[in-house]
Amino acid sequence: xxxxxxxxxxxxxxxxxxxxxxxxxxxxxxxxxxxxxxxxxxxxxxxxxxxxxxxxxxxxxxxxxxxxxxxxxxxxxxxxxxxxxxxxxxxxxxxxxxxxxxxxxxxxxxxxxxxxxxxxxxxxxxxxxxxxxxxxx
Numbered sequence: 426x427x428x429x430x431x432x433x434x435x436x437x438x439x440x441x442x443x444x445x446x447x448x449x450x451x452x453x454x455x456x457x458x459x460x461x462x463x464x465x466x467x468x469x470x471x472x473x474x475x476x477x478x479x480x481x482x483x484x485x486x487x488x489x490x491x492x493x494x495x496x497x498x499x500x501x502x503x504x505x506x507x508x509x510x511x512x513x514x515x516x517x518x519x520x521x522x523x524x525x526x527x528x529x530x531x532x533x534x535x536x537x538x539x540x541x542x543x544x545x546x547x548x549x550x551x552x553x554x555x556x557x558x559x560x561x562x
Contacts, residue, residue, distance in 0.1 A: 426450050426451070426473035426474070426543065427450070427451045427452070427453065427471055427472055427473055428445060428450055428451070428452040428453070428472070428473060428474050428475075428476060428539070429452075429453055429455070429461065429464060429465055429471075429472045429474070429475045429476070430452055430453070430454050430455070430475075430476040430477075431454075431455045431456075431457075431458060431461030431462075431475070431476070431477050431478060431481060431486065431489065432454065432455075432456065432476070432477075432478045432481075432505065433456045433457070433478060433480070433481050433482060434478075435456065437505075437528075438454040438456070440532065441476075441532065441535070442454070444532045444535075444536055448536060450473075456481075456482070457481065457482045457483050457484075458481035458482060458483045458484030458485060458486065458488070458489055459483040459484045460483075461477075461481070461489065462484060462489045462492060462493070465489075465493060466492075466496065469496065469497050469500070472500055473500075473501075473543065473546075474500070474501045474502075474503065474539055474542060474543065475493060475500055475501070475502045475503070476502075476503045476505050476535075476539075477489055477490060477502060477503065477504055477505065477522070478504075478505055478506050479504060479506035479507075479508050479513070479517070480506065480507065480508070486504060486506065486517075487516065487517065487520060490502055490504070490517065490520050490521050490522055491520050491521065493521070494520065494521035499546070501523045501524075501539075501542035501543070501545075501546055502521060502522045502523050502524075503522065503523065503524045503525070503526060503535070503538060503539065503542065504517040504522045504524070504525045504526065505526045505528065505530065505535065506525075506526075506527065506528060507527065507528040508527070509527040509528075514527075523542055524538050524542060526538060
């Protein structure tokens with residue numbers, strides 16, 4: 426699995442890279458919103474999960490989330506941000522994020538949330554495959 430993490434704080438990326446590696450996950454890190462979105466759009470099927478900060482240079486995470494959802498409804502998106510107001514969380518979830526984690530955060534909690542999203546995504550894919558094969562009968 427390959428994670429796309431768009432986060433402008435390099436220390437957070439360095440820390441998460443170690444945790445991702447321990448899980449056997451590959452990750453690509455972008456510190457600029459536009460560059461991260463371009464990386465996603467370049468190869469949408471490459472990414473198993475997108476982890477997205479809100480406050481980013483050149484383009485904010487809310488805009489990125491909207492644009493990803495316009496082209497891909499399936500990739501799990503986790504917002505990871507210092508914006509912790511209820512209204513920010515609701516907006517993030519309403520525009521297409523699957524989860525919303527506020528900073529400061531626990532690395533283990535973020536990993537657990539990513540794993541939960543992956544389980545749901547795998548179940549959805551399996552269910553769709555079964556219904557497709559059932560319709561062939």
